[in-house]
Amino acid sequence: MVKNSTPAPRKTNLKESVPEQPTLEDIQYELAMKFGSIGVLLSEMFRPGAGTQLFGLSPNASLSGIADSIDVTTTTIGRQLSIFYDYAYNGRLLKGHEKIVDPFDSNAAELLRDFVEIFGDTTGYTELSEMVATEGCNDFRSGGLSDLVERMIARNYLDKEYSLSLAQLALLTGMNERSVRNAASAGKNQLTLNSSGEVDFHIAIQWLTERSGRGFTPTLKVGFPEEGKESDTELDAIGIPAFIRHRLLLRFGKKSHDEHEIYTVIAPEFAIYAAGIPEIIDEAASTAKLSANEVIASMQYPLAIPPHHCAGLAKMIGVDPAWFTLQVMRALYPDEMDMVLNPVHYQHPVFSPSIDSGPLAAIEIVLTTSMIRHGYLDMPAIAKAMFPEDCFTVHSGDERGATVMIRYSADQLTETDIRVKSEKTISPRKRFTAWLQTELSAQPGDRVRIERKAAREYTLSFQPAYPSRK
Structure with missing residues (x-):
């Protein structure tokens, strides 16, 4: 049962040490373990086979190691764990997520809080049940669920x-x-x-x-970016559904309760309580030439937008379909898309570095069609050695690292931090679209040399693939 409750202070015993921060995967596996242990309990205490039927198995099936088969991203309280984790540990709160991350509102965050209160503590019996559900697996840190909820509550109190x-x-x-x-x-x-x-x-x-x-x-x-300025932004798997909701409201919202209706239909419990599809969703679906349920699914977590829906959704929210499809594909298939967009980083040799007596001094990158079109200068991760450690950030939103100075062209100077785009690719946040396209008329296969001149000073020089074009 979901209940509206008034926040109450929580008591915590003094701790001499701070536990290591759990990973999202640790927390997801712990939730799967808890669900699995409930199945073990039901089979032993309610009726033989009750627990196996809970997971769609035959009554005689074994529950040993069942946690490995439970996909918590399909469950009501597990599908938004990535949002809760990003908020609790990284402090990132996307526009429109204020209610989603509130552990005292009627949503999955409150249900997760209730679940931890009920099943968070262990006894000798529940430990045995969890051992059955995980088949003795101990390759993760337990306690992450409770830690996540307590951190969400603490940050929620702070923000309120x-x-x-x-x-x-x-x-x-x-x-x-x-x-x-x-x-x-x-x-x-x-x-x-x-x-x-x-x-x-x-x-x-x-x-x-x-x-x-x-x-x-x-x-x-x-x-989120204003209309017409999306191309300077990158969205991740958490940001895309929120962005679609944001734009859908801007383009189709007419009534004061439209926002409430959208949050109602995307809630995990909508299938149980909903009476019908709101008018705003039907109108947006007609523009996208998709079904209402497909539009609703595009705004839910975890991100699961089929690539062939991207063009319709882009038309619905008024953005460039190529840009939007790139965001979805990068979010769903980050490694594969990095391989497609930066093939030279996966070849041998992947770069042409110059080494002096200190850190990496220079690196040459081969321009691709995508890099020229969007103005990125994507470097292989080995180039991290060229830059100060404090200039890196993994976020594509408002967070920034310390900056470095990059000189290019004859008299152009820009200040930027460096984004970590994947395990294999880093890139200055600053884009060089005009320089590459207008001044240089760069072509795929041309090279740009990035050279370190001082601790925070760098230069770019251009080398065309065919010297006659220089």
Whole structure:
């Protein structure tokens, strides 16, 4: 049952150490283990075979290792785990996700919180059930589910400007609670407790801000590009459904409750409670020449847009179909698309580096059609050695790393950070479209040499594949 509840402070025991951050895969597997252990419990306590039937198996099937067969991304509380993880650990909050990540609202986040309260603690029996469900697998860190929920709650309190407990401040800073408690009673940055034994928001945020970059990650609220400016943006698997919802509302929204209706139809429980398809969805589906259910699926998690739907969806939300298809394909098939877009990075040799007595000094990259069209200068990951460590970022949204200076053409100078696009590719965030297309008339197969001149200073030089074109 989903319930609307008032947030209540949670008590946490003092911790001497901070556990290692779980991965999303750890948390997904732990949820699968919990589901599997429930099946074991049902077969033993409710009726023989009840647990196997829960997973669509025959009554006589074994539940040993069942966790490996459970895809939690198809479950009500598991399908949005990637959103919860991105918010809780990375602090990234996409426009329109405010309710989705609220553990005290009527959605999957609240159901996940309820689930952890019910099944989070283990006993001797539940441990045995979990061992059956995982067939003794211990290659993951348990406890991630509870940690995820507690971090979501702490960040949600912070974003709503509630008072926070010392335990929540510890979660947000990556410190142990004893260290935070010491800070409450010592030093110039003393945390003053209110009558409830918590820290008022205005004191907590000042204390946390002083720890930005030293354990605390502020919530980063990420918006979407204006119409006509999408080509300078890259979307990931979390951003694409949210972007479609955002644009669908802008283009087809007419009524005050349209937004509520969209969030109703994309909710995991919609199939149970829905009475019909809203008018706004029907109108958008007609424009896309897709069914209403296909449009609804494009706005749900996990991302599963069929490539042949991309053109219709792009028309529906008013964006370039080639750009939109590229975003979807990159999100669904990141390694394969990196291979297609940057084939030279997968060949041998993949680059022509120059080495001096220090770090990597220069590298040449071969331009592809896509790089010239979109203005990217994609480098193989080996080129990381050329740049300072603080200039890299993996986010395509508003987050930025420290910048470097790149000089190109005769008198052009730009400042940019470096994006990590995949395990094999990095790229300056700055695009060089005009330089490549207009000034150089670059062609696929031409080369650009990137050379380090100083710690944060670089130059670009162009080498055409055929010198006569120079």
